[in-house]
Amino acid sequence: MNAAGPLPVIDVAALTGSGTGPGAGRERAEVARRIEAACLDSGFFYISGHGVPEALIAELRDAAARFFRLPEEHRSRISMERGGRAWRGYFPVGGELTSGRPDLKEGVYFGAELDADDPRPLHGRNLFPEEVPELRPAVLTYMDALTHVGQAVMRGVALSLGLDEDYFAAGYTATPTTLFRIFHYPPPPYAEPDEWGVGEHTDYGLLTLLLQDDNPGLQVHTARGWIEAPPIPGTLVCNIGDMLDKLTGGLYRSTPHRVRNCTGRGRLSFPFFFDPGWDCEVPPLPSLPAREGGRARWDGLDLRAFSGTYGDYLTAKVAKVFPGLGGQVLPPARGARENV
Ligand SMILES: O=C(O)CCC(=O)C(=O)O
């Protein structure tokens, strides 16, 4: 496996800035061209120029580190069982089964801060730890900032597909589904060679924007084999999810990835998921030519066979990786779930 990782670093400042000066259109087109190349290749790239303040990132990292230093008994005060069908809160090491077996990670799940009685599964109130009061503002401000970054990168994706730059913001991401997680991967030893911090998987939505600490561990399955995606200061890792794969008829692939922390230290990571609106159906874009066949997916799933809303897709996925939560989050059967 490579040590440094050949994934490209794309400066997206032309997409995040107000960008009305002379040459702005040309700069955006150039960034879009680089996004297109990365999406056609591995579906993974780093972004710089994202505009998220360093001070906010430092606050988030410090607050998260403090939370994971709390005794387990205190972390469990915001345990996911208390979040119910909103799917929020803390889960311990082994609590999530990303690819069918327990991951060697613990974490906290957050989403948009909504009313506690929101009727939709995976929507509602976040659980924040009383012991680390600074976590709440850091998480909510960071999620806001990352929502802007997500919209900016999707402007580039739209341009790369020959669409109007606001194509997604005017539809699929007018009210995006946004989820945020903080993971702690304890140091090894791993008991068995096929144990993973996060097992091989693809992400569910449009884009994932991942902040890492200084510790490597993320691995990406490219056409050239598994490669590492080590942390690069000042950047976020961006990868495309199943819904962008589905929208583009498989032109932009959601690429499998996994995590193993071999550093001897705890690793913190902060994935933010920028996804279609809950009620959006996600058929292939009409402007793209229909594609036949294609590569077999890591999980044997044919994304084209899924019809239903993004909410249906996400709910079924969550019920799989958190079997204990399934009964709470799943609405009455709607027939779309078998294809997930
Ligand atoms: O922790 C990481 O580096 C990646 C996490 C991940 O792949 C995910 O949450 O979907």
Ligand SMILES: [Fe+2]
């Ligand atoms: Fe992932």
